[in-house]
Amino acid sequence: MQTKYSDYDLIIFGKASSFISGRTRELTNWATNDFKIWENKALIINETVKNWAYEEFKIYDLLTILPSNIEALFELIKELTNTEKKSFKSLVKYYYVLTKKEQYNFKNIENFKQIFFSDMDMFLWIISLSVHQKINWEIILAIGKALENHQIIKEKSLSYANLLKLMKINFLKKSAFDEKWRLDLYGLLKEHKNTEEIARKAVIELYQNTNLPKNSFAHLQKEIQIDTQNLYLEPDNKKYQDKFNLLKQEGLIEEIEYMIVDIDRKYIRKRNIKTIKIFLASSSELKEERKEFEIFINRKNNILQKRDVFLKLIIWEDFIDAMAQKRLQDEYNKVISECDIFVSLFFTKVGRYTNEEFETAFKSFHESGKPLIYTYFKNSNIKTEEITDEFITLLNFKKHLEKLNHFYTKYENTEGLLKHFGDQLEKILPRKYENFKEIITENKTIFLNNFAKIEKKYFVGSETELKYIDENLSKKNEPLVLLNGLGGIGKTTLAQAYINRFQNNYNNILWVSVFSDLQNDFKNEFQMTKFGIENLEKKDNQFKRILNKLNYISGNNLLILDNANDKKDLQENYFQLQSLNNWKVLMTSRAKIDNINILEIEHLDLESAKKLFEKHFLKKIAKNEEKNFLELLKHIDYHTLMIELIAKAGNKKSLEIAEILQILKVSDFKDDKLQRKIGIGLHAEMTNKEKECKMKDYILSLFNFEQLTDEEKKILRYFSILPNDFIEIEKLKAFFQIKDENDFEHTIENLVSSGYLQTTENSYKCHAVLQQITFEKLNSNPKNCIVLIRYFIDILDTDPYKNKLDFVKYLIYAENIVLIFYKEFEKNNKIENIKEIATLSNNLASVLHAKGDYKKTLEYNKKAISIYKKNLDKNHPSLANAYNDIASTYQNLGDNEKELEYNKKALKIKEKVYPLIIVW
Numbered sequence: 007m008q009t010k011y012s013d014y015d016l017i018i019f020g021k022a023s024s025f026i027s028g029r030t031r032e033l034t035n036w037a038t039n040d041f042k043i044w045e046n047k048a049l050i051i052n053e054t055v056k057n058w059a060y061e062e063f064k065i066y067d068l069l070t071i072l073p074s075n076i077e078a079l080f081e082l083i084k085e086l087t088n089t090e091k092k093s094f095k096s097l098v099k100y101y102y103v104l105t106k107k108e109q110y111n112f113k114n115i116e117n118f119k120q121i122f123f124s125d126m127d128m129f130l131w132i133i134s135l136s137v138h139q140k141i142n143w144e145i146i147l148a149i150g151k152a153l154e155n156h157q158i159i160k161e162k163s164l165s166y167a168n169l170l171k172l173m174k175i176n177f178l179k180k181s182a183f184d185e186k187w188r189l190d191l192y193g194l195l196k197e198h199k200n201t202e203e204i205a206r207k208a209v210i211e212l213y214q215n216t217n218l219p220k221n222s223f224a225h226l227q228k229e230i231q232i233d234t235q236n237l238y239l240e241p242d243n244k245k246y247q248d249k250f251n252l253l254k255q256e257g258l259i260e261e262i263e264y265m266i267v268d269i270d271r272k273y274i275r276k277r278n279i280k281t282i283k284i285f286l287a288s289s290s291e292l293k294e295e296r297k298e299f300e301i302f303i304n305r306k307n308n309i310l311q312k313r314d315v316f317l318k319l320i321i322w323e324d325f326i327d328a329m330a331q332k333r334l335q336d337e338y339n340k341v342i343s344e345c346d347i348f349v350s351l352f353f354t355k356v357g358r359y360t361n362e363e364f365e366t367a368f369k370s371f372h373e374s375g376k377p378l379i380y381t382y383f384k385n386s387n388i389k390t391e392e393i394t395d396e397f398i399t400l401l402n403f404k405k406h407l408e409k410l411n412h413f414y415t416k417y418e419n420t421e422g423l424l425k426h427f428g429d430q431l432e433k434i435l436p437r438k439y440e441n442f443k444e445i446i447t448e449n450k451t452i453f454l455n456n457f458a459k460i461e462k463k464y465f466v467g468s469e470t471e472l473k474y475i476d477e478n479l480s481k482k483n484e485p486l487v488l489l490n491g492l493g494g495i496g497k498t499t500l501a502q503a504y505i506n507r508f509q510n511n512y513n514n515i516l517w518v519s520v521f522s523d524l525q526n527d528f529k530n531e532f533q534m535t536k537f538g539i540e541n542l543e544k545k546d547n548q549f550k551r552i553l554n555k556l557n558y559i560s561g562n563n564l565l566i567l568d569n570a571n572d573k574k575d576l577q578e579n580y581f582q583l584q585s586l587n588n589w590k591v592l593m594t595s596r597a598k599i600d601n602i603n604i605l606e607i608e609h610l611d612l613e614s615a616k617k618l619f620e621k622h623f624l625k626k627i628a629k630n631e632e633k634n635f636l637e638l639l640k641h642i643d644y645h646t647l648m649i650e651l652i653a654k655a656g657n658k659k660s661l662e663i664a665e666i667l668q669i670l671k672v673s674d675f676k677d678d679k680l681q682r683k684i685g686i687g688l689h690a691e692m693t694n695k696e697k698e699c700k701m702k703d704y705i706l707s708l709f710n711f712e713q714l715t716d717e718e719k720k721i722l723r724y725f726s727i728l729p730n731d732f733i734e735i736e737k738l739k740a741f742f743q744i745k746d747e748n749d750f751e752h753t754i755e756n757l758v759s760s761g762y763l764q765t766t767e768n769s770y771k772c773h774a775v776l777q778q779i780t781f782e783k784l785n786s787n788p789k790n791c792i793v794l795i796r797y798f799i800d801i802l803d804t805d806p807y808k809n810k811l812d813f814v815k816y817l818i819y820a821e822n823i824v825l826i827f828y829k830e831f832e833k834n835n836k837i838e839n840i841k842e843i844a845t846l847s848n849n850l851a852s853v854l855h856a857k858g859d860y861k862k863t864l865e866y867n868k869k870a871i872s873i874y875k876k877n878l879d880k881n882h883p884s885l886a887n888a889y890n891d892i893a894s895t896y897q898n899l900g901d902n903e904k905e906l907e908y909n910k911k912a913l914k915i916k917e918k919v920y921p922l923i924i925v926w
Contacts, residue, residue, distance in 0.1 A: 007047060012043045012044065014044075014876045015044075015046045015047070015086070015094070016044040016046070016047035016048070017047075017048050017050065018043070018049045018050070018069070019049075019050050019074075020049060020050075021052075021061075022051055022053060022061035022062045022064075022065055022071065023061045025037040025061075025064075025065050025068070025458075026064060026065070026071075027059050032064075033064060033068060035066060037065070038067060038068065040069060041069065045071065046094050047069050047094065048069060048070040048071070048072055048082070048094040049065070049069040049070070049071050049072070050071075050073075050074050050079075051071060051072070051073065051074060052073075052074050052083075052463055056546070059170050059305065059433075059489060069749065070094035074470065078690060079116045082094075085607075090613065093484070093709035094622070102108075102535045106821060108245075111178060112175070112177065113189035114190075115191070115193075115194070117189075118132075118190075118191075119194070123884045126159075127159040127160050128154075128163075128168060128170075128171060128756045129160055130158055130201050131149070131150050131152065131153060131159055131163065131168075131199060131314040132172070132175070132178075132191070132383050132407065133191045133194045133195045133198070133201075134149050134153060134195060134198075134201050134204075134205035135149060135178070135191070135194055135205075135678050136188050136189075136191035136192040136200065137149075137192075137202060137206050137209060137235070137238070138193070138209050138231075139188065139634065141178055145165065145212070146172065146178075146214065148208045148209065148211070148212040149163045149205045149208045149209070150163065150206065151164060151208070152204050152207065152208035152211075153201065153205070153208075154206055156202050156204050156206060156300070156301065156304045157301050157304060157305065161400075179524060181549045188803065199316045200304055200307035200316065202238075202575055203239060203318075204304070206235045206238055206239055206393075207235075207239070209231065209235050209802070210231075210232055210235050210236065210773055211501075213228045213232050214229060214232065214450060215908075219726070222666060224350045226258070227621055228257045229772045230253055230258055230259065232265065233246060233250065233253070234250065234253075234259070235364055237249070242552050247601075248414040252893065254259070258898050262356060266317075269486075280314060280315050280316070281316045281318055281321060282315065282316070282318065282343065282346045282347065282435070283318050283344065283345040283346050283347070283514060284303065284317055284318065284320065284346070284347040284348075284349060285318050285320045285321075285342050285345040285347070285348050285363075285367070285377065286299060286300075286319060286320070286321050286349050286351070286358065287339065287348070287349070287350040287351070287360050287363045287364070288351035288352070289351075289352070289353065289356075289357050289360060290348065291353050291354065291355070292351045292352075292353055293418050294420065295351055295384070295423060296321065296351070297320075297429075298420045298424065299349075299351075299423075299424065300312075300319060300321065302424045302427075302428070303317050303319045303537035306431070310435070311763070314436070315422045316433060317431075320341055320345065321587065329424045331890070333615060337362065337617040338359075338590055339362065339366040342367050342370065342377065343367075343370040343377075344850075345367075345377040346375040346376055346377055346378065347377050347378050347379075347380065347429065347431075347434075348363075348364075348367035348371075348378070348379045349380045349381075349382070349618045350364055350379075350380075350381050350382070351365070351382050351384070351423075352369075352381070352382070352383050352384065352400060352403070353383070353384040353386070353400075354388060354394075354396065354397055354400060355394075355396035355397065355399050355400055355404040355688055356400050356402075357399075358400040360700075361399075363401060364379075364381070367379050368410065368412070376450045377597055378434060379412065380415070380416065380418055380427060380430060381403075381407065381412065381413075381414040381415070382414065382415050382423055382426075383414055383415070383416050383417075384416075384417060384423075385402075385416040385417065385418055388419070391598065403776075423752050449513070449516055451509045451510060451512055451513065452513065452514050452515070453514075453515050453516075454514055454515065454516040471605060472503060472504055472507055473502060474488075474605055475487055475500075475504050475592065475605065476504070476507075476508050476511075476617065478603045478605075479592065484597045485606075486583070486584070486590070486591045486592075486593070486602050487590075487591070487592050487593070487595045487602070487603045487605060488594075488595060488598070488599070488603065488604045488605070489501060489592070489593065489594045489595070489605050490595060490596070490598055490605065490606055490679075496595055496610075497566055497568075497594035497595075497647040498532075499567070499646070500594075501566055501568060501592055501594055504592065505564075505566070508890070510723045511562065512561075512562055512563055512564040512590075513561030513562055513563055514559055514561060514563040514564070515563070515564045515565075515566070516563075516564070517566045517567070517568065518565070518566065518567050518568065519568045519569055520567060520568065520569050520570040520571070520572075523572075523575060524567070524572070524575050524576065524579050525549040525579060547710060549579075549582070549828040553582060553583075553585060555587060556583075556586055556588075556589060557587050557588065558676050559588060561588060561591070562588065563588050563589045563590070564589065564590050564591075564592065565583075565586065565589050565590070565591045565592070566591075566592045566593075566862045567583075567591065567592070567594070567595075568593075568594045568665065569594060569595070570593050570594070570597070570598065571595050571596045571597055572713060573597035573598070573599065573756075573759055575599055576595060576597050576599055580602070592593070593881075594868045596762070597759055598758070598759040599759075602696060610646055610649070612636075612639070615639055615649055617650050618636070618646070618650060618651045618653070619649050619650075619652075620653075621653075622654045622657065623654075623656055623657050624657050625657075627663065631662070631663045631664065634663045634667050635663050637667055638652075638663060638666060638667045641667065641774065642774055645773065645774065645775040647741075648775050652666060671889070686783050700720040704838070711780075711783050712761075715753075717749075717753050717763075718753055718756065718757055719752065719784055720790070721742070721750075721753060721757065722757065722762060722772070722784060723740070723780065723781075723790055723791055724742055724783050724793075724794045725763065725770075725771075725772035725777065725780065725789060726772065726777045726778075726780040726784070726786045727786055727791055727794070727826050727827070728741075728772075728776075728794075728819060728821050728822060728823075729818055729819060729822045730771060730772070730773070730774045730777060731771055731818075732764075732766055732767075732769035732770065732771045733766075733769055733770060734768065734769050735751070735768050735769065735770065736755070738750075738754070738770065740797070741819070742793065742794060742797075743797060745791050754770060758770070762776065762780075783827070787827075787830075787837060787839070787840040788827055788837060788839035788842050788843055789837060789839055791823075794823070794844070795842050795846055796842065797841075798816060798819060798823065798846055798849075799817050799842065799845050799849055800819045801813055801845050802816060802820055802846070802849035802852070802853050803849060810853045810856035810857075811853075811856055811857065813853050814853060814857055816853075817853060817854070820846055820849070820850045821866075822845055823846065824847045824850060824866065824869060826887070827840065827843045827845070828843065828873070831843070831872075831873060831876075835873075835876040836877075840877055841873065841874070841877050841878065841884075843873060844870040844873035844874050844877075844884075844888075845870070845884075847866045847870040847873070848866070848870040848887070848888060848891060850866050851864075851866035851891060851895070852862045852891070853892070854866065855891075855895060855898070860895055860898045861899075863898075864896070864899070867888065867891050867892035867895055868872065868892065870891075871885070871889070871892065874888055876878070880915075881915045881918045881919055881921055882915070883915070883916075885915060886911075886915035886916050887912075888917070889908045889909070889911040889915070890908070890909070890912045892904075892908045892910035893905045893906075893907075893909045893912065
């Protein structure tokens with residue numbers, strides 16, 4: 007025919023399904039190849055357009071399809087007799103457009119959601135079909151009927167109109183799901199756990215009621231389906247796991263099922279759904295209550311899915327005789343002990359098995375604390391003729407409950423039963439808020455007290471740090487993490503950011519800010535009367551009572567101890583905090599203690615520091631200001647709090663970065679231009695109760711030096727005038743003129759563990775901001791730092807017989823000391839022992855002179871002269887020597903006039919101090 011009639015029009019009378027492979031549901035190869043030769047071809051079928059389905063649209067591009075009605079045939083005759091022939095496709099334009107409008111040809115899952123989400127009944131029905139790989143009317147109707155019976159979808163949802171909708175959905179027209187569509191639909195179904203469970207049970211029931219020859223392939227497929235569906239329903243059941251793995255090894259499970267399992271695992275990790283198992287026990291006479299109870303649980307699950315809670319109801323209908331090798335009741339009893347709640351309903355009798363179930367539950371509760379037991383008796387009129395011997399079992403059972411001190415509840419009707427149980431259920435669901443109205447809101451976490459929280463947009467820091475905290479708090483054996491670092495470095499902010507990010511992981515959160523005494527501050531933050539704790543005289547007893555109360559709060563809970571800086575106080579209470587069962591503890595402290603996960607909070611990196619500064623400076627850092635900004639960061643050692651406060655002050659006073667840098671170099675954080683009122687925050691150790699203070703006072707308030715020993719204070723004073731660099735311990739021993747090395751090492755380690763010093767590879771430093779605070783609060787001056795100052799005076803001695811270049815390595819230390827105290831001298835020239843600074847400045851200048859750095863030499867010559875002039879007699883020999891030194895410097899600089907000027911000044915003093923002696 008192809009060869010003989012290729013230039014003819016081809017018209018076929020038949021069925022569209024004849025061109026479709028029954029196995030693949032695609033066009034057959036012969037249809038695709040054999041009809042290519044004909045350009046104009048049509049298929050006339052005995053189906054109206056409204057009944058066109060998958061097969062008709064699948065072959066539309068291959069053949070023009072025409073219905074065999076009068077209108078279509080008449081149009082065909084007209085076309086065949088027309089001298090100006092057109093394509094057959096023009097004949098069905100009207101029909102095709104009409105039919106396309108009636109079809110649901112979804113391009114993607116989002117398109118599907120847009121169309122069907124407004125019709126929740128159809129939406130739930132369609133996505134629930136993804137539990138089964140094959141699609142046929144038996145599966146569709148079985149699942150739909152089960153959803154309707156459990157009131158997941160409305161009654162009469164299985165209507166003719168809805169069935170027609172299903173017929174028009176492109177991915178339901180095949181006998182097998184497209185894998186991508188099935189996975190996408192299943193992803194939506196995971197948000198409706200109760201719907202999935204009902205759909206899977208419907209599939210199991212359909213297969214169980216199907217009789218097939220035991221040795222047939224169909225029977226094997228039936229068993230595979232039942233085992234697979236059971237595994238999804240009970241993923242922890244080893245029996246089903248083993249079966250699934252065996253079938254997987256034998257290649258009897260298709261790859262799509264592995265993908266579904268993977269979705270399950272990802273979904274469980276993502277949602278962290280809490281499953282609560284409820285066992286319902288009752289006699290057959292309460293069949294109506296059992297049915298209503300099941301419907302109530304299903305409705306409840308639709309609400310609780312937003313709270314990541316799923317109620318799994320277990321009833322005797324769920325068990326199959328074949329599953330118990332021994333006695334079926336033994337299976338019931340085993341499951342009861344694994345449940346969270348046991349509900350028993352009674353009316354006129356108590357059966358032997360129901361009584362046994364109650365005893366099993368009661369014993370398990372006293373051994374393990376679960377299941378919680380709720381016992382209900384129906385209170386209804388009974389006709390005397392209905393009273394049988396079995397009624398005695400009810401009376402005996404009630405007496406037994408009284409002996410056990412177990413309280414039961416009476417109900418008049420099913421509505422009363424469900425109302426009471428619903429109220430009880432809300433009390434034991436994972437808690438969110440204190441009262442019932444608040445507990446049904448979507449917010450997951452209850453905060454046991456009020457504290458400052460930080461929004462994510464205000465947090466500038468490392469995501470790695472947040473992940474470290476969460477990973478370590480998640481460990482079962484180590485539920486404590488200590489954030490350690492300098493005051494103001496960002497420990498509190500990091501703790502706040504952690505709560506912002508991970509608060510939904512916790513049922514309850516309690517924040518305690520430690521100002522002085524951990525136990526006392528803990529007591530003040532914890533609302534004792536709210537939890538039934540009366541005020542006790544002994545503080546320690548109160549603390550223990552509070553911890554005991556916290557242990558009774560179920561769930562996964564978080565305690566934050568902020569600013570717990572007293573090392574001794576922290577160590578004394580550490581072991582008591584470890585006794586908290588359901589609590590993770592996150593601490594922030596400058597101190598360190600052993601046997602705890604410690605996260606060292608370092609200063610911000612350059613990018614984060616820049617981001618933080620710009621956030622509070624309210625404008626971008628210009629390119630020509632980047633160098634000044636980098637120098638500013640180095641000056642404050644990238645200190646987080648200083649970056650924020652300086653940026654705010656700079657914005658308030660409209661200062662440029664260069665101006666801020668100059669102010670810091672001259673006056674540091676104490677300059678009036680940088681002062682503005684700021685909130686003192688949770689962690690500032692202020693003795694007053696002001697909510698706002700100036701920046702200077704705020705920064706000074708960050709550290710409390712009262713707890714330090716005199717030796718520790720002395721060491722910190724020395725560090726406050728040394729450069730902000732790590733210094734080896736052997737050098738420190740020499741600088742500080744240490745006699746007892748063991749005592750010194752112990753002291754310096756204490757300062758490290760208390761957060762005042764930083765250490766690395768047996769070297770130590772004091773943070774730039776802490777140096778300023780120490781200098782201010784411990785009143786560092788030349789008198790109480792004299793040992794350190796004199797060490798450098800001696801080491802840089804002007805002895806002409808020494809090679810001064812050997813001492814260049816000490817210049818950095820001497821310069822730092824001179825600059826710090828000279829700045830103070832400019833404010834107050836009557837500082838005790840300031841003459842020692844002039845001497846150090848002179849010695850420093852002599853080494854610089856030998857080095858050939860004459861400009862710097864001149865700078866320190868002038869500083870020495872300035873101090874001498876204010877603190878010595880105008881004819882003092884030391885002043886004369888200083889004039890000689892500066893004259894020598896001017897000589898090297900080639901300034902002869904200045905050289906002569908200072909030589910004359912030196913000579914004038916010497917003539918008065920040393921009179922001319924003539925020797926004959």
